[in-house]
Amino acid sequence: MMNILKRYRAVFFVAGALGILTLFNRELGFKAFSITGYSLKEMLLVIPPIFVLMGLLDVWVPRETMVKYMGEKSGILGILLAFFIGSAAAGPLYGAFPVATVFMRKGVKFSNILIFIGAWSTTKIPMFLFEAASLGTSFALTRLLVDIPGIILLAWLLTRLMKPAEVEELYRRAEDPSAKG
Known part of the structure; x- marks a missing residue:
């Protein structure tokens, strides 16, 4: 109690x-x-649909596949996949964090997780279409062309600024949420 x-x-x-x-x-x-x-x-x-999708991702996609395509050695493919998954996602930003936790459990590279969260928050396809219709295609494209390098730069910068022990602690907590830091 x-x-x-x-x-x-x-x-x-x-x-x-x-x-x-x-x-x-x-x-x-x-x-x-x-x-x-x-x-x-x-x-x-x-939240419930996001948790269902997380469960499916957790069960259907093997860890080895995620490591291969979005892990430490994924290169440009990992970045592109992080952008695509984040941009195609639906729902508010707080829905990205449980998905990011599953990504951590699956061995996705930290910078790709940051890119995924950045893409979820700023490059969603429905948002782009709304902006193009409401504010004009040139505005929507300009914003997108500024956001994409900005997301990559911020992910790179955050990865460099964080101590490896801090990143390891985040991954450890993703594996065991009850673990105290």
Whole structure:
């Protein structure tokens, strides 16, 4: 019981703060509860399909295949695959992190994981099509041509700035989420 209280103390604190807010300002409190409920509903609609896809990826794609195509020696192919998978993905950015965890378990190179997350957040195909229709093709292409090298540069920079022990710790935690750092 104490573990549950300790683990979810932030949730209980926020719920209590919302309750107190509602006591002092009923309209604002109800609006906050409404926004919270909407966000929870949205997450409950997005997270399950992502976890199903993660499970399928985990079971269907052998580790050796992921290492071959996206591992340490994957080269340009790993970068292209990271961009393609990230750009073709659907859902909000918080959906990328569980997938990145599966990638870590499968031996994907750290920089390719960073490229995947960057692609998920900025180069999605539906976003590109929306921008092209709304803001013009030249804007959408310019943004894409700036984002792609930017993502690669940031992945390279973060890989160089992080200590190998920090990266190893991330991979270790991906293998065993209960491990404390």
